[in-house]
Amino acid sequence: MSGNILIISTMQGMEQCAASISQETKTDVQVATTRRAGIAALRRTEYDVVVVEEGLAEGDPEWADQVWHNASMAMPLQLNFGISGCARLSREIRAALARRMADKNLARRAAAVDIANELKSPVTGLLLESELALRDPGVSPTLEPKLRHLVELAGSIRERLRADAEGLGARA
Template identity: 45%
Template sequence: MHSMLMITSILGADNCAAALANQLGLPVETAGSRKEGLARLRRREYTIVVVDDAIADSDPEGAELLWKHAGLAIPLQLNFAISGTTRLAREVRAVLARRGQEQSLAMRAAAVAVESKLRDTVTGLLLHSQLALNEPSLSPELLAKLKTVAELAGTLQLQLGHAG
């Protein structure tokens, strides 16, 4: 489940978080300082971490520490003084959509790579089992087992062909 951490010292941060949670449909927690933000990041994972420009600009090393502890969370730095809840919600939606697209592309690429390796392995298994079937002086038991392996490899190759 997606969740968001807002690190800002602006007045009304809790109201902003409640409005964002309502608009975005995800839990939004607030931290009023870099130190509190780091403590929250150590306790749990977030999908997105939004840091107020005021906090990041006043303590660049502290901001780097926040990004380092954010883990897999999407980092977003925003000026809360000039950005309303609507803009923040729009930015978060855009970032989450982009992350979703990236994850989908990565999963498809991984699936293609696995399928390609699996096809190569099955082709090799089929080829070697068929070559072994042509060996002279195979015992009837070994011949039966090799035929089964060749049939299974052939079936798997057909299934992989239909999956692509």
């Protein structure tokens, strides 16, 4: 796994836990030990997962709202570190990273399908127009090879869009 994780916690020993999680998950784990440091870190860096100590969030709901707003696309986790040990925190982070990866892949597929759908009609129009131009008896001999090449390119693009859409559509 790879990723960038922020843990906002005032709990003693969190740096050691973060180092263990970093090694176990192959991620960069940063610890912010104050509310202010947590917000500052979120403004500086984009994170994949943001973990907030439950006591900090419940003690200042406005701050917690600001954290979740600044977390952007990060997977949010709010845990009671008093009853959740480092092993559970590590499991929760691994699960959040897996969910984030799945969400990213789904978004990529949806974007690819949208782009393919937007391009299908113009590419088909380009293909038809260039084929019609080739059939015109008044087409000049110097223009004919260029039009044939254009037909080949448009056909190739259309086939690729069709194949990509079929492949993505089955998984989306």
